[in-house]
Amino acid sequence: MINQDKIRNFCIVAHIDHGKSTLADRIIEQTGLLTEREMQEQVLDNMDIERERGITIKAQTVRTVYKAKDGEEYILNLIDTPGHVDFNYEVSRALAACDGAILVVDAAQGIEAQTLANVYLALDHDLDVFPVINKIDLPSAEPQRVKDEIEDVIGIEAQDAPLISAKNGIGIDEVLEAIVHKIPAPRGDVNAPLKALIFDSLYDSYRGVIIFCRLMDGKVRKGTRIHMCATGAEADVVEVGTFGAGQFIPGDELSAGMVGYITASIKNVRDTAVGDTVTDAANPCAEALPGYKKVQSMVYCGMYPADGAKYPDLRDALEKLQLNDASLNYEAETSIALGFGFRCGFLGLLHLEIIQERLEREYNLDLVTTAPGVIYHVWKTDGSMIELTNPSNLPDPSEIDYMEEPVVTAEIMVTTEFVGAIMGLCQERRGRHLGMDYIEETRVLLKYELPLNEIIYDFFDALKSRSRGYASFDYELKGYEKSELVKLDVLVNREEVDALSFIVHKESAYERGRKMCEKLKEEIPRHLFEIPIQAAVNGKVIARETVKAMRKDVLAKCYGGDITRKKKLLEKQKEGKKRMRQIGNVEIPQKAFMSVLKLDSE
Amino acid sequence: MKKDISIYIHIPFCVKKCAYCDFLSAPACDTTIEKYVDRLCEELRRYGEKYYDRRVITVFFGGGTPSLLSAAQITRIAETLKSSFDIDEQAEISIECNPGTVSYEKLTTYKHIGINRLSIGLQSANDNELRLLGRIHTYEQFLQTYNSAKDAGFDNINVDIMSALPGQTIESYLATLKAVVDLQPKHISAYSLIIEDGTPFGKIYADMSLDTDSDTQTHKAEDKTIVDAIEYPSLPDEDSERQMYYLTEKMLSEHGYHRYEISNYAYEEYECKHNLVYWTGGDYIGVGLGASSYVDGVRYKVTDNLDAYLKEQCVYGDGATANVGCAGFEYEDIMPLSVEDKMEEYMITGLRLMRGVSKSKWRSIFGNDMSVIYGDVIEKYERLGLLETVEEKKDVFVRLTRHGIDVSNTVMADFLLDKTDE
The missing domain is CATH 3.30.70.870 (Elongation Factor G (Translational Gtpase), domain 3)
Incomplete structure (x- = not known):
């Protein structure tokens, strides 16, 4: 049995680009799990898309052994968390699997919106958080300022925070010692019934679902019949084990305090929902772990x-x-x-x-x-409510009593010079100003309530461009609010194009409709006839553009040597048509459907 | 009776490349040209051996600027031609010439070696428009050439003109038309300028496709006035361009020219026989750089690469031994056409003719009724008023309407068949 005192379960929280993954790599490398040569750039971000975007999408977990200065060996379980607001729930479950967290802050940039959001999330889960100041070798590094900022803003002790450069391997020892001393050991009851938190799962075509879990109490081994408290699924354990770097290391047993995996020939990840509790079917725990939520699409x-x-x-x-x-x-x-x-x-x-x-x-x-949208609540006059995900399914206006849309509370951190611009942006997006806190003299935290549908397209891009890249942003769903929403329809040659309809606030309908028509006018090629493009709300046209009829499409010359070449031109023309969608008599290029997603980019 | 064949001879050289030209042509030094003529003659002799059983009904020297060749060079080619082929006494033998490259002496040589039709590139009677096009001559120089040709005894002359030129106005275009009809050439080719990719105009007028917003056009043109440090004016707007186009037919028909092809007008009986071969699926041999041949249902194309073409030792490819029609040089591309290809090309080229495509001729070539293959397409465009079916001289013709000509690419593209092998 593994002594819980020698286990440290922790995660790293940071704002994007502050060096979370690099620090994770150094920890893995320094503890000898992988030699430098074996290290790929960032071991933990192993999906292509993650590497390219420099973000973590799926949580990864690594177990490594560290021989501390006190001469003892400690098992370090690093649970990496997704770094994006889309995955907040997953982050919260990963945090729930930890006992402590390392907060990485960039020595030059200081605290950013995600730093705050993530650290509060960690504190909410009662994790012990200790800060690490990264990138201290940058010329613009101001470690003391950042330390003060952490103490002032977050309220955690920061004066003895390790000063490190994850990139250049400076100060990693100090971080490892801090993990041992500042993060508490797990305190589970090995003899209690099995109680394990699922913080991730993965489907493998050979083994079925691989459950990533943290054992709170009890133990599990091959043959144990496990029961999932929320989904009700049951299965017999085929294998248990722990995580190497990018590999699974089978073991005999997992016991309280440990982080590891379980396979049980489960066919679908839906049966092993993140946040659910795994228990022993024969000896179930009295109650499931708190915090489970059914995942909901936004x-x-x-x-x-x-x-x-x-x-x-x-x-x-x-x-x-x-x-x-x-x-x-x-x-x-x-x-x-x-x-x-x-x-x-x-x-x-x-x-x-x-x-x-x-x-x-x-x-x-x-x-x-098609244009992404949120889930609207449509309350009908008969008292029933529909959750609307496809604008085309909006009932007739006469049947609608009122509509509601999801609203988020957003925190935006920005330097004072851009406050005006950002407030303007939030205003345009129907934001409700909740407050403004000075983080330091030159930086403020703006709090807004914003309708989710105003931020899902390009809010982040607009934020970046209006703050020259300095603003950072985080949000969480607040709930639904009544709103004056309408369905904007687009008619091409007087025929409604269902795939172009979307729900928009009454006030923005005219502007959106106008832009939509302009964009489509650019995208739809001339036809043999004139094509009106109209935007309409409740059958009333609010904007119009016209694609003029084609007047000239003729080859001036076609002699003997030209025939092959000119035929190729015609073939290209014909191929182009094939890639279009026919609406009535009009051929609409596929990219027209996508271009309307970028209405606000200009 | 011997089967007919036509011969196209490509001369890919010019004094200076025009700003709109996307033809295979470039300036070259004298030794290259001389070597080129050698190779041409060798090619002609090879073809002559292959097609000893054919009678040549038309010959066309095109370019580039064929009139750039010296009198001796053109004579050498003509003699090779005559000694290698059976040329019909009535054969139409044309040469393209550009003002500034032909003297009276050269013209008499042409006459002497049997050339009986001249095609002179004028493009515009407005010197400023000529300069913008990158032409090397003035209107006055054209007149000298034209008159010399008359003096040298040429009666069958074509004059090339263009509309939709940079800076051209309806008035200036009308002046060009007027100047040309006053000369009473037998044939006029009137092209609407097409901005081709890869030409200087392609760069200057990039993304200036026809748009009715003349404001934005001027603006865009101003942005791109860098090439050759010439101030390039904008292209005529769509309305003016269309007006020029319609005026061409109106004015030329008033002066006795009938439109027989999208861009070609002639007095009765003076249509260009050589070009009609292209538009009616006839057999032709193309010799010279990049030239295409179409014989017995197979298309050949000579390489576009001048070095490859001029190689000292030209190896004969497999075609030499195979029983196919090409001359068998390894620099030729052989492209056998499927029956679908032939049908498509027959329609695409045939619809360029104002008289249309003859249904009875179609039947004699393809052995079926045109409507079996194209009934739906024809009906579709008849409904839209772009095609019409007319009975004439006990035959039935399918042809583009006036409106159909304007958007003929759209119509023709629909005549391409869905290939089964794709």
């Missing part, structure tokens, strides 16, 4: 294969992705404009983009995506 969009014939391929790909991603939802839908496809639900826009990218890259699919 953002929806339609995904259609560019080539209609690829619909079954898209379905298979989504099925496979879902095996590994319980937060991905999809159901079949049909669009008049785009044919057969799926309405997909995501945790947020990043999650959407990741899934889209994986479908395109790993499954080689060409997709047409």
